[in-house]
Amino acid sequence: MSPGAGDRPTDAPPHAALRVPAPDDGTREVPWSERVALPDGTPVLMPNAAAWLAESAGEVDAELLALPYPTLCRLARVLPEIGAEVPLRTALREVLATHAPDGARLAVEAGCGVGPDLPALRAVADAVVAVDGGVANARVARALVRGEAVAGLARHEGRSFATGEDIVRAALDGVTVVVGNALELPLRDACADVALAANLVDSIRDPLRLIAELDRVLRPGGLLVLTSPFAWDDRITPPEAQLGGSTIPAFAAMGSEAALAAILRGETPWLSHLRYAILETRDVPWTLRDHARATSTYDVHLLVARKATATG
Numbered sequence: 658m659s660p661g662a663g664d665r666p667t668d669a670p671p672h673a674a675l676r677v678p679a680p681d682d683g684t685r686e687v688p689w690s691e692r693v694a695l696p697d698g699t700p701v702l703m704p705n706a707a708a709w710l711a712e713s714a715g716e717v718d719a720e721l722l723a724l725p726y727p728t729l730c731r732l733a734r735v736l737p738e739i740g741a742e743v744p745l746r747t748a749l750r751e752v753l754a755t756h757a758p759d760g761a762r763l764a765v766e767a768g769c770g771v772g773p774d775l776p777a778l779r780a781v782a783d784a785v786v787a788v789d790g791g792v793a794n795a796r797v798a799r800a801l802v803r804g805e806a807v808a809g810l811a812r813h814e815g816r817s818f819a820t821g822e823d824i825v826r827a828a829l830d831g832v833t834v835v836v837g838n839a840l841e842l843p844l845r846d847a848c849a850d851v852a853l854a855a856n857l858v859d860s861i862r863d864p865l866r867l868i869a870e871l872d873r874v875l876r877p878g879g880l881l882v883l884t885s886p887f888a889w890d891d892r893i894t895p896p897e898a899q900l901g902g903s904t905i906p907a908f909a910a911m912g913s914e915a916a917l918a919a920i921l922r923g924e925t926p927w928l929s930h931l932r933y934a935i936l937e938t939r940d941v942p943w944t945l946r947d948h949a950r951a952t953s954t955y956d957v958h959l960l961v962a963r964k965a966t967a968t969g
């Protein structure tokens with residue numbers, strides 16, 4: 658990854674489903690030609706794009722090892738998954754292949770991270786739009802989508818990192834990575850045949866709003882795939898917004914897994930208009946390497962649901 662080193666690449670025309678939210682009001686849009694972009698060309702499709710870039714300044718064009726310490730820690734945990742056989746990614750590939758609608762034109766991923774699931778999404782849809790709020794994540798995801806080498810990264814301990822063998826994945830055509838907010842997706846209503854949020858529900862400020870946004874962009878009959886270890890963290894998701902074990906009595910009693918299914922079926926006072934059929938659920942282990950002497954293993958809940966059509 659050597660972003661910022663060259664001229665701003667000229668990208669293909671934007672996917673018709675993408676929109677550039679207006680700075681003053683995320684529901685309106687401005688012409689594509691006025692979008693903000695990273696030096697590597699990644700579009701930043703947020704109403705507050707300039708402010709977000711200022712906040713993410715350390716990630717915008719730094720070389721890999723010069724990225725901020727917390728960013729390096731996060732990347733070192735997830736980069737080893739690329740190209741490796743990981744049970745969670747295999748399970749996602751399987752459920753997408755099994756349940757995605759035939760002839761799907763667009764798959765959308767919210768919170769794509771460095772993009773471990775983009776090949777599986779592209780395998781079931783003609784085009785993929787992947788959105789992540791993390792500037793460094795989006796840069797890495799984009800580089801991998803373009804078949805560019807990204808240095809492997811390992812954390813020894815503390816602030817000691819080392820780069821390893823380059824990671825290269827076959828280039829994927831038809832996949833667009835953008836910096837954007839999953840709570841305000843830069844996409845038109847009902848544009849997607851498939852929507853995926855892998856490990857985002859518990860990594861976001863407002864999970865209910867995330868579900869509402871995914872529902873907004875998913876067409877009737879479309880496929881929704883969610884995974885989460887429900888590892889709630891008060892610094893990310895306030896307790897009153899957590900789906901399980903939260904301060905919302907109804908959800909606290911249910912637990913996250915049951916709460917998520919009930920929300921999607923429209924059985925709770927929140928998002929009671931939703932009508933999803935749950936097609937499949939399973940729990941899958943997910944292990945990430947924290948540093949040379951520690952790994953974290955989660956029991957990730959995977960849920961596959963189909964949005965009702967007008968006729969049910």
Ligand SMILES: C[S@@+](CC[C@H](N)C(=O)[O-])C[C@H]1O[C@@H](n2cnc3c(N)ncnc32)[C@H](O)[C@@H]1O
Pocket residue numbers: 735767768769770771772773788789790791794837838839840854855856857860861862
């Ligand atoms: C736990 S990671 C999961 C990444 C990837 N889906 C995976 O399974 O490896 C959560 C991701 O969501 C992104 N994220 C968090 N809040 C977001 C938001 N409001 N909008 C877009 N992306 C967000 C983070 O930058 C991070 O890449």
